[in-house]
Amino acid sequence: MSKRRKNRHNRSKILDRRVGDRPGHLYVPAEAYEPRFFLISFSESSLEEMELESYELLLKKVRNAPEARHWVDIRGYGNLSLLEEITRDFGLHPLQMEDVINDYQRPKVEEFEGNRLFLISRMLRWSNDTHCLDDVQLSIFTGPNYVLTLQSDYEDCLDPLRERIRVGKGVIRTRPVMYLAYAILDVVLDYYFPVMSDIGSYTDKLEQLVLLEPNRQSLSEVLSLKSELIKLRRIVWPERDKLNELLRLDENVIPGNLRVYFRDAYDHVVQLIDLIDNQKEMTSSLVELYMSTVSNRMNEIMKVLTIISSIFIPLSFIVGLYGMNFAHENPETGRVYPLNMPELYQPYAYPILLFLMVALIGLQLFFFYRKGWFRSF
Secondary structure, three states: OOHHHHHHHHHHHHOOOOOOOOOOOOOOOOOOOOOEEEEEEEOOOOEEEEEEOOHHHHHHHHHOOOOOEEEEEEEOOOOHHHHHHHHHHOOOOHHHHHHHHOOOOOOEEEEEOOOEEEEEEEEEEEEOOOOEEEEEEEEEEEOOOEEEEEEOOOOOOOHHHHHHHHHOOOOOOOOOHHHHHHHHHHHHHHOHHHHHHHHHHHHHHHHHHHHHOOOHHHHHHHHHHHHHHHHHHHHHHHHHHHHHHHHHOOOOOOOHHHHHHHHHHHHHHHHHHHHHHHHHHHHHHHHHHHHHHHHHHHHHHHHHHHHHHHHHHHHHHHHHHHOOOOOOEOOOOOOEOOOOOOOOOOOOHHHHHHHHHHHHHHHHHHHHHHOOOOOOO
């Protein structure tokens, strides 16, 4: 999908809510995927991972194992009645589900009854073909023994976390479900750094392009990158606010032994903001570099044209002067006009004049060379 089409698609998502609808009214976009149901149930000593055929089977699995911790992962919003069932079964507010479906929300956190959290993050991908960002909303709900994630796409960036759960790497299978929620947020943020690395590589390529081929296309690409960085900044700044709010929540919601992890994620976001600001400054510098390069090339062109004009000015003067054809002697009467053109009828006058003009050109070129006007060519 091209950048322009992608932006129109994102704007259409924002406008999916119909004007005048009551708050909490659920509306499924026509292009939404059919839901798929994934479940990872684990404890310190056990693990069960599966994709289920129906929502009823998923709900039964979760309710039949209250002692385990569950990661309920639902991908696709193409079933309105199912979304209403999820809202009812997991005790969600219709306004929260509305934010899930109208999935171009800013990253945020909301606390609701039972010390549960509703979190929104945005998963990022950088396309090396279109040189633009693709972001997908990830909605996270925490419960007493589960984390529920909902997303519109089938693919996400959370496979490294799933692998950590499978192999029991780290402490994730011994921690409470709030740690799982943190781990999901952390993986999403970790993927921002490769995106920044790709953007940095693309910026270096644009710098070479601006230096070697400063044209409208290169300027358009620089301005497009600057627009993508502004979009990225609009995503990362709310992530910072969200983590700041999480750190201020009560101990009953975020236990003290988990706060150090959320502070680490907060530090990552601050680092990302610094990287984005640096990239923005670089793109602004690229615009200035483009203008400077174009101006320098124009100066070189004007210098060449000035030298050419300087060469032909005395030649034009000589040719124009002798082109007036004022005879020095009247051929009929033999009368001499002393102030008229001399040597107008001399033999070999034409080749002599051409030789003098060529010699004059040579003298001018030698003069320009001694002045150093050719050194920048």
